[in-house]
Amino acid sequence: MPNLSRRSVVLSVCAAVLAALFAVAAFAPLPISIVEPGLTANVLGADNGTQVITVTGVPVRTTTGQLRLVTIQATAPNASVHFIDVWRAWFKKSQAAMPRDSVYPSGGSVKEIEKANQQQMEQSQADATTAALKHIGLSPSQVHVTLRLADVGGPSAGLLFSLGIIDxxxxxxxxxxxxxxxxxxxxxxxxxxxxxxxxGGVPLKEQAARRDGATVFLVPKDECSDAKAELPSGLKLVPVTTLDGALSALSALRAGQPTPVC
Structure with missing residues (x-):
C-alpha cells in the first residue's frame, strides 16, 4: 500500500509538471504572424482620392475594367501571438499562421520594418515602370510615371503596376x-x-481578389501549387513568369482563347 501511495504521488507530481508546461506553452509568445485577406486596389483608378498611376509626357488612355493588386494583412510585428491564436487560425479558411520572418523578413523594430517595406515598394515601383516602358518602347526621358498607393508596402504589387502603366x-x-x-x-x-x-500568401490574396469582384487572378507560376489548393469558386487562375507572358495571357482572354493553366 505504501508503494502504491508513493507511485500515486509521483504520477500526480508528473501530471502537475506537464500541466504547467502546457500552460506555459499555451501562453508563451510565438515567432508567428496571423495573416488574413487584406485590401485590394484598382491601379487604373484612384486610392483615397488620388490616382494610383499618373503619367505625363505622352497621351494617356481612358480605361475600363479593373486591374486590382491584392494584399494580406498581418498581426503587427510586435504583437504577441500565442498557441491558441495559431490553433484558431488553423480552423479558419480566412486566416493562416506564418513564420514572422516570412511576413516581416527585415526584422528589427516596427519603424525599421516599415522603412524596409517602403523601400521595397519604391524599388518595386521603379522596376515596374522600367519594365512597362521597355515593353512599350518608350524612354524614361520621354515620359514620367508617378505611382502612389497608401498603406501598402513591399514588392508584391510590381506586376500589376507594370500592367497598369501599359494599359x-x-x-x-x-x-x-x-x-x-x-x-x-x-x-x-x-x-x-x-x-x-x-x-507568398497567395491563397489569402485569392480570397481578397474574389471578395472584391475579380474573375481572373494572375499568379507567379512558382506558386501554382498553393494557388490551386484553395482557389475560390468563380476565379480563373492564370500562371505567369514574365510581363510578356502576362500580356499574352490577357490577349488570349480577350479573344476567348485558351490561357496557360497551373
Missing part, C-alpha cells in the same frame, strides 16, 4: 483595354527586365 499608355496596342472590361487581380514581384517572382 494607361498603350492598352492592348490596338486602342483597346488590357482587361477586356473584366476585373482582373494578381500578384507578383517584377524586375526591370519583366521577370515575375513569387510573393
Amino acid at each position: 494607361k499608355i498603350d492598352g492592348d496596342g490596338h486602342g483597346g483595354d488590357l482587361t477586356g472590361g473584366r476585373t482582373i487581380a494578381g500578384t507578383g514581384t517584377i524586375d526591370g527586365s519583366g521577370k515575375v517572382g513569387a510573393v
Whole structure:
C-alpha cells in the first residue's frame, strides 16, 4: 500500500509538471504572424482620392475594367501571438499562421520594418515602370510615371503596376483595354527586365481578389501549387513568369482563347 501511495504521488507530481508546461506553452509568445485577406486596389483608378498611376509626357488612355493588386494583412510585428491564436487560425479558411520572418523578413523594430517595406515598394515601383516602358518602347526621358498607393508596402504589387502603366499608355496596342472590361487581380514581384517572382500568401490574396469582384487572378507560376489548393469558386487562375507572358495571357482572354493553366 505504501508503494502504491508513493507511485500515486509521483504520477500526480508528473501530471502537475506537464500541466504547467502546457500552460506555459499555451501562453508563451510565438515567432508567428496571423495573416488574413487584406485590401485590394484598382491601379487604373484612384486610392483615397488620388490616382494610383499618373503619367505625363505622352497621351494617356481612358480605361475600363479593373486591374486590382491584392494584399494580406498581418498581426503587427510586435504583437504577441500565442498557441491558441495559431490553433484558431488553423480552423479558419480566412486566416493562416506564418513564420514572422516570412511576413516581416527585415526584422528589427516596427519603424525599421516599415522603412524596409517602403523601400521595397519604391524599388518595386521603379522596376515596374522600367519594365512597362521597355515593353512599350518608350524612354524614361520621354515620359514620367508617378505611382502612389497608401498603406501598402513591399514588392508584391510590381506586376500589376507594370500592367497598369501599359494599359494607361498603350492598352492592348490596338486602342483597346488590357482587361477586356473584366476585373482582373494578381500578384507578383517584377524586375526591370519583366521577370515575375513569387510573393507568398497567395491563397489569402485569392480570397481578397474574389471578395472584391475579380474573375481572373494572375499568379507567379512558382506558386501554382498553393494557388490551386484553395482557389475560390468563380476565379480563373492564370500562371505567369514574365510581363510578356502576362500580356499574352490577357490577349488570349480577350479573344476567348485558351490561357496557360497551373
